[in-house]
Amino acid sequence: MVCEQSARQLDEMLASECLSTSVVSGADALSEIAAHSEVSIVMAAIVGAAGLLPNLAAVKAGKKVLLANKESLVMSGALFMAEAKRSGATLLPIDSEHNAIYQCLPDQYHCGQAAPKEIRRILLTASGGPFRAHSLSELEQVTVEQACRHPNWSMGQKISVDSASLMNKGLELIEACWLFDLTPDRIEVHIHPESVVHSMVEYVDGSVIAQLGNPDMRTPIAYGMAWPERIESGVGALDLFSVGQLNFEPPDLDRFPCLRLAAEAYVEGSAACAILNAANEVAVEAFLKGNTGFTAIPDIIERVLDAVKHREADSIEAILEADRLARLAATRILS
Numbered sequence: 001m002v003c004e005q006s007a008r009q010l011d012e013m014l015a016s017e018c019l020s021t022s023v024v025s026g027a028d029a030l031s032e033i034a035a036h037s038e039v040s041i042v043m044a045a046i047v048g049a050a051g052l053l054p055n056l057a058a059v060k061a062g063k064k065v066l067l068a069n070k071e072s073l074v075m076s077g078a079l080f081m082a083e084a085k086r087s088g089a090t091l092l093p094i095d096s097e098h099n100a101i102y103q104c105l106p107d108q109y110h111c112g113q114a115a116p117k118e119i120r121r122i123l124l125t126a127s128g129g130p131f132r133a134h135s136l137s138e139l140e141q142v143t144v145e146q147a148c149r150h151p152n153w154s155m156g157q158k159i160s161v162d163s164a165s166l167m168n169k170g171l172e173l174i175e176a177c178w179l180f181d182l183t184p185d186r187i188e189v190h191i192h193p194e195s196v197v198h199s200m201v202e203y204v205d206g207s208v209i210a211q212l213g214n215p216d217m218r219t220p221i222a223y224g225m226a227w228p229e230r231i232e233s234g235v236g237a238l239d240l241f242s243v244g245q246l247n248f249e250p251p252d253l254d255r256f257p258c259l260r261l262a263a264e265a266y267v268e269g270s271a272a273c274a275i276l277n278a279a280n281e282v283a284v285e286a287f288l289k290g291n292t293g294f295t296a297i298p299d300i301i302e303r304v305l306d307a308v309k310h311r312e313a314d315s316i317e318a319i320l321e322a323d324r325l326a327r328l329a330a331t332r333i334l335s
Helices: 002-016 027-034 049-060 071-087 096-104 157-165 167-180 218-226 258-268 270-288 296-307 316-334
Strands: 041-044 064-067 090-093 119-126 187-191 197-203 208-212
Touching: 027 049, 041 049, 041 218, 049 064, 049 071, 049 270, 049 316, 064 071, 064 218, 071 167, 071 270, 071 316, 090 096, 090 167, 090 218, 096 119, 096 167, 096 197, 096 208, 096 218, 119 167, 157 167, 157 270, 157 296, 167 187, 167 258, 167 270, 167 296, 258 270, 258 296, 270 296, 270 316, 296 316
Parallel strands: 041 064, 064 090, 119 187
Antiparallel strands: 119 197, 197 208
């Protein structure tokens, strides 16, 4: 309400100065701007479910969408990709992993097409977060400050906690399924602490093509802005001599069950993915406020998935209803 009042006050001030600039605020305004006829590129980077409607508006309007809001596809993958196909929108993934995958695919490939038949699988990398080597007992003692201290990336609190729990990788796995038309059994997560190899694509002839670079979001953003050309991003050259070695290990689903829950939700269907995402958002917010523990996050999510009926979310209304019911269930569990 304060933001809306401030927007109105600023709009009135500009009008009193005879300036033509208009000030708008709120979710509806975001969708309106994203679909505006004078807008050609939309950078979709709002965190969480709040990004769904403006991103969907941009896709429906046929924009070039630089997609950094994974929840749009997690919640409404089938609907989102169908609208992109209908409108002719161009989708360019900006998450470093999905951007890397896109760069490793054939030049003529576009997101939403059937995966090229020569692809065997995708190798999706993950830093492992700050607790990669922690035991279960140590994870139970994790503080908010520790969870928000990512070893390689500078991110907001919510994404940092998701990275620490591996839920961020679970959401990215679902996103990759929709972007590249694959099922979870053809996407393998590799813990890669150095965050230098951003992801890889394995082809049927045994070739594995990887995209490497310093962990800096300016690289994928510059790629998306200039596509199909390339421009300077301001990111320094990767010095492999100073990196020294690259390590890879499988994720531990016993210590980090969020990744398993995400893969299972994708198989269940779009409503389950919307429920998973909403439950996670509520649980993470509770953790950040000190109202629940770090290891309780996957437990809350699983209980919400069990409590809320899964039905096919074939419309935006059904998706938003699944989101609402999941938030109510998660809130009840927490209280």
